[in-house]
Amino acid sequence: MRTAIVLFTRDLRVHDHPALATSCAAFDRVVPTFVLDPALADRSPNRTRFLRQSLADLRENLRGLGGDLVLRQGDPVTETIRLAGEVGAEAIAVSADVSRYARRRERRLRAECERHRLHLRLFPGLTVVDPGALRPGGGEHYKVFSPYFRAWQGAQWRTALARPERIELPTGVPVGRLPALPAGASPDAAAGGETVARRRLRDWLPNLGGYGDQHDDLAADDTSRLSPYLRFGCLSPLEVVERVADRADPFVRQVCWRDFYYQAAAAFPDLDRTAFRAGVTEDWRYDTDALDAWTEGRTGVPIVDAGMRQLHAEGWMHNRARLITAGHLTKQLRLDWRAGLAVFGHWLLDGDVPNNSGNWQWVAGTGHDTRPYRGFNPIRQAHRYDPDGAYVRRWLPELAAIEGGAVHEPWRLPDAVRRTLDYPPPLPPPGPPPPWLR
Structure with missing residues (x-):
């Protein structure tokens, strides 16, 4: 009987999973596998918990199809090749990814498959359109979103695949145990799983x-x-x-x-490390106290602090709040976008290299924004997108008694009122104060 391994990475589902569906159609036995990689462990308690929940759900869904999820721990290439020898697999299927780490893993896996005479096939599935499928004339990738969106809309998309009807696992394969739930995760983080x-x-x-x-x-x-x-x-x-x-x-x-x-x-694999915009001058400050205040939601700017409090509580932040908080760090406090990227990377359930890094560079003016000097005035944004202050009062209970949009500028309240608030004044800006602080 012909056997294949499907190595799961960031594709923890059974519906529209090209690697899984194709392998189940082509092979008699399929071994769904996930390797817990120590190199990726402990980067985020939120994502570790979400991953554990997603793996538990994936295991149940696979069992419902007659299979199971085989869990191993260690280097994913070493463990996958070892498992292939144990089950007599002749092929390995994996969804292609774009991060620096994932591509290095794929190169190593390909080399080991060639050495052990295993067939390796990479499949789509992490995006709607494959990352290299659309190219502008004379370029290797789109650097501006609008023309990419037009090309993306007109592209021929593949057809979503149904889940396999049945999965047969080789007998006697130890399936392994799920990892323990981590400590330190956000109390109100969403649960994972398909x-x-x-x-x-x-x-x-x-x-x-x-x-x-x-x-x-x-x-x-x-x-x-x-x-x-x-x-x-x-x-x-x-x-x-x-x-x-x-x-x-x-x-x-x-x-x-x-x-x-x-x-x-x-x-551009260094999107999380290096400014994408050629020739950009990066003149950042490095102020640990200011970074800590921003991280902990005590900058003295309510809309910014509300966003950061939501991040800590839920491991998630409203997209508009992400723009405001990132803009405040980079454009008002003049702190390095990489520091903000690291904080978001620790807390966000959805934190990944392409989106987290790309959006931070967009806001900082070092990335794909066609208006790199764009600014996000946090007070103007607050009055526009939280006009009655409900979002701020939800996350800053110390300001709950302030009515309406006045909550966005507590420094303008009468002194007698301001002294009763357990809330700090705004951090001093580097250079002349912005208009909303004058």
């Missing part, structure tokens, strides 16, 4: 019609919150956008931004 993800997608889709008008409303919180499930592959991005009839829909456009940064990271 089952939760598909239910969340089903329940949210009826709200799609109002997404274009409501997705920037901080207090309404009308975004899909699907990003962690896309990051871990609990949902297929193709299957998500196929549920929307119009490729020009504002929600579909947001999914396209994800593909845009994946193709950017594929062409």
Whole structure:
């Protein structure tokens, strides 16, 4: 009987999983495998917990199809090759990825497969359109989103695949134990897993019609919150956008931004380390106290602090709040975007190299923004996207007694009122104070 291994990485689902579906159709026995890589451990308690929950759900779904999830711990290349020898596999299937680490893993896996005479095949599945499929005339990747979006809309998408009807696992394979849940995770972080993800997608889709008008409303919180499930592959991005009839829909456009940064990271692997914009001058300050205050949500700017408090509580932050908090760190406090990237990378459930790095560079003016000197005045943003202050009061209970939009500028309150607040004044800006502090 012919046997193949399907190595799961960031594709923890059974629906529309090209590597799994193709292997199940072509081989008699399939060994779904996940290797717990110590090199990636302990980077984020939130993502570690989400991963553990997603693996538990994947195991249950695979068992429902007659298979199981084989868990190993160690170097993923070494453990996969070892398992192939144990089960007599002749092929290994894996979803292609774009990060520096993933591509190095794929190169090593290919070399070992050649050495052991195993067939390795890489499959799509992490994006709607493969990262290298769309190229502008004379360039290796799109550097501006709008023309990429037009090309992406007109591209021929692959067809989403059904889950396998049945998976047969070789007998006697030790399946391994799930890792323990970590300590230190956000108390209100979303639960992981394909089952939760598909239910969340089903329940949210009826709200799609109002997404274009409501997705920037901080207090309404009308975004899909699907990003962690896309990051871990609990949902297929193709299957998500196929549920929307119009490729020009504002929600579909947001999914396209994800593909845009994946193709950017594929062409520029140092997106998380090096300024993408050629010739840009990076003149950052390095102030540990200011960075700590920003990280802990005590900058004295309520809309910024509310966003950071949400991040700590939920391991997630509203997209508009991400722009505001990142803009405050880089444009008002003049701190290095890489420091903010690291903080988001620690807490975010959806933190990954392409999107986290690409968005930080966009805000900092070092990345793909066509207006690199764009600024985000936090007070103007607060009054526009949280006009009655409901979002701020939700996350800053010490300011709950302040009515309406006045909560966004507590330093303008009468002295007698301001002295009663357990809330710090704004951090001193480097250089002349911005207009909203004068």
